[in-house]
Amino acid sequence: MKIQISNGRVIDPANKLDARQDVFIAEGKIVALGSAPAGFVADRVIDANGAVVAPGLVDLSARLREPGNEYKATLESEMQAAMAGGVTSLACPPDTDPALDEPGLVEMLCHRARKLNCAHVYPVGALTAGLKGERLTEMAELTEAGCVAFGQANTPMKDNLVLMRAMQYAATFGYRVWLQPLDPYMSRGVAHDGEVASRLGLTGIPVEAETVALATQLQLARSTGVKLHITRLSSAAGLDLIRRARAEGLNVTCDVSAHHLHLSDVDIGFFSPLTHLVPPLRAQRDREALRAALAGGEIDAVCSDHTPVDDDEKQTPFAEAAPGATGLELLLPLTLKWGAEMKLPLSTTLARVTADAARIMGITKGGHLGVGARADVCIFDPDAHRTITRAGLRSQGKNTPFLGYELPGVVTHTLVEGRVMLGA
C-alpha cells in the first residue's frame, strides 16, 4: 500500500528536518520527502494539515507484563496503548515472571509481538539468571533471540564482583548494559528521604541510594569498557556524577522517566499511591535539574517507564502499593509539556523520544524519517489538549498520577511500517 501524508509539518530530528512537506511511503518504507517519486500513485492520502508528522516514538522502558503478569496487562492491551501513544518501538525490561533470562522466553515474546504486528518490541535481557545477581545469562544466545541490551530492571545487584564480571562479559561482545542506579539496601524505603517523607512518616530512600550505586557502576564501566546506559536518573547529585564521569572521558548515556520531569515528592500529597514510583519522586530541585539537563542533552532521552499495575495493588496504603504507573499513552503529551515549559524548539523536544532514544537502543531503521527508513510515523495535533481519564486510557493499567491533567498533543495517526494502526 502506498501512502502520501500531505500538508503536515514534518519534524525529523535525526535529519535536522522541520518543514512543511509531504511524506511518501511504499512497501513499508519512507520512499521520498517533498516531491513524489516518479510514478507514485497513493492508495491513501492522509491529510496532515495543522498536524506534526514525526517519527514514531521510541520508548526505552515499557513493561508489557508478559510473560507471567497477564492479569496486569497483556501484549494485546499494551500494544493498543502504544499505538494510541504514537510509540512504534519500545524496549521492555526483563522483570517479567520468569525474568527474560532464557533465549526461549525472549523468542516467544518476540514471536507474540510480531504476530500482533504493532510496535516493534526490543527486549532487554536479564544480566543475571532470574535477576538474582549470581549467575550470568547466555548473553550471546539472548542477543541472537532478539535482546538489544542487558540489565537488572529494578532489582539491584548486591555482589559487585558479579556486576564487574557481567560487565566484562558483555564488553567482550560489545553488548549494551542498562542499569538502574539503586543500592540494594538503601533503596528499601518507599519515598524520597526528605521533608515530605519525614512529615508523612514514610520510610525514606536517600539520594545516596542512587549516587552510591551510580559511582560503583561508573567505576566498573571505566575499568571494563562496557557500553553503559543509566536508566531513570532521579537526582541532581546523580546527574553530577554522570557529568564528572563524562568530563573524565567516559562514554555513558542516561535517561529519565517522564514522571520525574513533572512531579516531585510534594505530589505525594495525602499519601496518593499513584505517586509511589521507582525510583522515588525526589525533591523539586532534583526535578528542576533533570528538566534542564534533558533540555541541554546531558540526559539523552526520556522514557515512559510504563508499568501497568492493577487497581487492587494501588488501593492500599502508600507503602504497600505496587510501585509504577501507566505511561505509554502519556509519553508524548508529557514530553511536549516539558518542551513547551522549557521553551524548546519542537524538534529538540521530539529528539528526546525519537532519534536520541533510537541511538541508545542501537536501532537505525527506526526513530527517523530518512528515505529508506521504516515508515514508523506518529502524526499528532500539537495544539489540541486531552484530559487524562481512566476511561480514555487503552492500557490495562489505569493508574497514573496524571489522571485529571489536561495535557497537550493528541495523536491522530500511528503508522508502523506503512500500516495505519491508529486513524485508519
Place this chain on the structure above:
Amino acid sequence: MLNPQLSKDGKLAHLLTLEGLPKSILTEILDIAAPFTEVGEREVKKLPLLRGKSVFNVFFENSTRTRTTFEIAAKRLSADVINLNVSTSSTSKGETLLDTVDNLCAMGADMFVMRHASSGAPYLLAQHLRATGRDHISVVNAGDGRHAHPTQGLLDMYTIRHYKKDFTNLTVAVVGDVLHSRVARSEIAALTTLGVPEVRVIGPKTLLPTDVERMGVRVFHDMREGLKGVDVVMMLRLQNERMQGALLPSSQEYFKVWGLTPEKLALAKPDAIVMHPGPMNRGVEIDSAVADGGNAVILPQVTFGIAVRMAVMSMLAGH
C-alpha cells in the same frame, strides 16, 4: 487538594492528623474535653451523646491502652462498641483493607477508630468512604505507621494545658526515637500550632528524621543541653527492635546517653512535668525514679485521654 479530614464547610469530618488543623479546632477539642473529665468521677459514668451509634474499633496492630481508652470513651458516650483485632501482614493475600471496611459498613458502622501499621492507611479509608458516598461515617486515626497519633497528641496538649495553663511561654523537649514515632509527629504539630515558642527534639542522629528542623523544632543531640530550662519533657518509647543493630548499639548505651534520670531532669525547670505515651521501658528511656517521681504526669495523661477521646467522638458525631 481537598483536605480529607475537613468537610466542605471547614468542620472536622474525620480526625486523621493534627498537622494542618487550625488552632481553633485544636482548642475547641480541648475545651470540649474539659467537662468530660468529671464524667469519670460520677456514680453513673454515662452521657447519651452517641446513643444508638455503632463505633468499630478496628485494630490492625496490637494495642491495649489506646484501644481500651477508646472503648471506655465510646461507652461513656453510650455508643455500641465493637472491637476487632485484625491481624494482617502486608504480604498476606487475605481480605484487603477496603474489603474489610466495606463489610463493617454493611454491618452499620457509624464511626471507625482505626490503627494500622502503614502510614496513611486512615486516609485511604476516609477517601474510600467519600468516594463511595458514605460521608456520614467518620474515621478516627488511632495511630498509623510512623505518621500520626492525633488523639495521643491531643491528650498530651490537654495535659500540658492542665498543668501549665498557657502554651505561649513554654519550652518543650521531645526526647528519643522521633524517627519511628507517630506520637512525636502529632505532638510537634500540635505544639507548634498552639503557639509553643520553643519545641526541641533530642536524640541521636540515627533516630531523628531527615530535615526534622523543617517541622519547626530545634535539634539537640546532647540531652543535657536540650533539657536546660524546659517546662515540659515528653519522652518517647524506644521500640525493642530498634535497640540493637544499625540504629543503636545497645539499650544500655541508650539509657546512659538519652535515658531520663533524676540528674538530667534536674537541668529542667524545677516544676517541669514529665510525660510518656506508654508503655514505658523503665531503665531504657526513663529511670524509675523519674517515672514514679513528683514531676511525672504519666498516669493523669491516661485519664485525660478518655476525656479527649470522648470530645473527639462527640464532635465527629455532630455535637
